[in-house]
Amino acid sequence: MRYSVFAAAMVAVFLMLAAPTRSLAEEPGPDATGEAVMTGFQQGSKDGRFEAVLTFKGHPRSRILLLRNPDRVALDLFDTVSAAPVPAPADPKAVVDMRQGLVSADRFRIVWTLKATALPVAETRDEDGRTILTLRFERTDGIGFANAAAVQGVPITSEAAPKTTAPAAPGVFTIVVDPGHGGVDNGARGPAGTLEKEVNLAFALALRDALAKDPKVRVLLTREDDRFIPLTERSEIARRAKADLFISMHADSIRYRDIRGATVYTLSEKASDTLSLEIADSENSADRFAGPEWRQGKPEVFDILVDLTRRETDSFSEHFAAELVDAFGDHQIRLIKNPKRSAGFRVLMAPDVPSVLVEIGYLSNDEDEKLLLKKDWREDTTSAISRAVLDFLKNRTPVASGR
Numbered sequence: 001m002r003y004s005v006f007a008a009a010m011v012a013v014f015l016m017l018a019a020p021t022r023s024l025a026e027e028p029g030p031d032a033t034g035e036a037v038m039t040g041f042q043q044g045s046k047d048g049r050f051e052a053v054l055t056f057k058g059h060p061r062s063r064i065l066l067l068r069n070p071d072r073v074a075l076d077l078f079d080t081v082s083a084a085p086v087p088a089p090a091d092p093k094a095v096v097d098m099r100q101g102l103v104s105a106d107r108f109r110i111v112w113t114l115k116a117t118a119l120p121v122a123e124t125r126d127e128d129g130r131t132i133l134t135l136r137f138e139r140t141d142g143i144g145f146a147n148a149a150a151v152q153g154v155p156i157t158s159e160a161a162p163k164t165t166a167p168a169a170p171g172v173f174t175i176v177v178d179p180g181h182g183g184v185d186n187g188a189r190g191p192a193g194t195l196e197k198e199v200n201l202a203f204a205l206a207l208r209d210a211l212a213k214d215p216k217v218r219v220l221l222t223r224e225d226d227r228f229i230p231l232t233e234r235s236e237i238a239r240r241a242k243a244d245l246f247i248s249m250h251a252d253s254i255r256y257r258d259i260r261g262a263t264v265y266t267l268s269e270k271a272s273d274t275l276s277l278e279i280a281d282s283e284n285s286a287d288r289f290a291g292p293e294w295r296q297g298k299p300e301v302f303d304i305l306v307d308l309t310r311r312e313t314d315s316f317s318e319h320f321a322a323e324l325v326d327a328f329g330d331h332q333i334r335l336i337k338n339p340k341r342s343a344g345f346r347v348l349m350a351p352d353v354p355s356v357l358v359e360i361g362y363l364s365n366d367e368d369e370k371l372l373l374k375k376d377w378r379e380d381t382t383s384a385i386s387r388a389v390l391d392f393l394k395n396r397t398p399v400a401s402g403r
């Protein structure tokens with residue numbers, strides 16, 4: 001299978017710092033917010049080994065990710081502000097390129113593209129109230145890197161998870177609802193001026209209310225207000241929360257103005273039809289608002305271990321999509337022709353969380369636009385989705401309790 005680099009970030013490899021001393025992520029912050037400032041950054045080769053030395057005021061939460069094709073090492077720093085000039089990596093034999101930038105509101109990322117395959121070994125120490133993080137790149141072969149990436153691609157470290165994704169109580173299912181678009185990304189705009197990002201949020205909140213009636217379900221939203229979140233971060237929120245299901249809510253515009261009704265999309269490498277391909281392309285372009293690391297589009301080959309997980313996840317996603325189409329039918333919610341479709345939606349690429357994208361209706365259609373603004377219809381639709389979710393969860397064990 002070939003996917004883009006965005007998939008790599010997910011497959012990803014939440015390798016915690018292999019610190020001989022201790023993990024940065026376990027350290028308490030200097031205050032309640034745990035904010036840190038990067039005050040120094042040096043890098044270069046020493047005795048033929050590349051290393052980067054970062055100095056912080058405070059104790060940043062952090063994690064390392066290994067990304068493949070090309071082989072890269074990414075360092076994520078949470079709640080960290082960069083106040084240091086960053087020199088270019090001086091050794092082209094070890095590192096060909098380095099990028100840095102904010103990948104979400106609370107996360108600063110540094111990515112090294114490797115020339116010589118290497119695994120990072122991290123060490124931290126305290127010095128006069130400062131934290132010094134040293135990353136040493138230990139040479140390995142391609143197989144060593146691939147194994148490290150694959151083995152660590154599936155489990156997720158809870159230490160690196162934001163405070164908002166505490167584990168669910170035993171026996172409780174976690175559903176992540178994702179209101180599409182937000183912030184600078186308005187999504188579609190209806191003929192009467194309705195903004196898709198607002199419709200999506202209203203539906204997500206209504207779905208949360210509907211699902212919250214069941215004590216066996218907890219619902220997390222990727223956003224609860226009008227903010228921009230990169231696509232991969234949305235699915236990462238679901239992965240970190242060990243979600244049992246991820247539902248992305250949309251109401252896009254399409255060029256066929258007479259088409260109206262709900263559609264349920266799952267992930268597929270090849271789009272089921274032209275309309276799905278166009279919608280996925282339009283959805284995936286939301287990341288034009290994101291930082292440069294999210295926008296590169298290089299091919300990515302999935303690892304075999306991830307492939308196996310992927311197959312199981314895909315079958316659960318298909319199963320839920322079918323339940324959802326049935327539930328919409330039972331509630332007499334209008335569906336488009338062939339309402340279950342698929343395409344390469346980036347937001348659905350979590351390899352281990354069953355994921356669907358629901359177009360509740362299309363803002364390009366006048367009638368749908370009116371309907372999307374009606375509270376009664378919204379409640380009916382979200383109760384249909386909620387019904388389908390509960391049916392899907394029957395006979396399942398929450399992921400957080402182990403499948």
Ligand SMILES: [Zn+2]
Nearest residue numbers: 180187250252
């Ligand atoms: Zn959308």
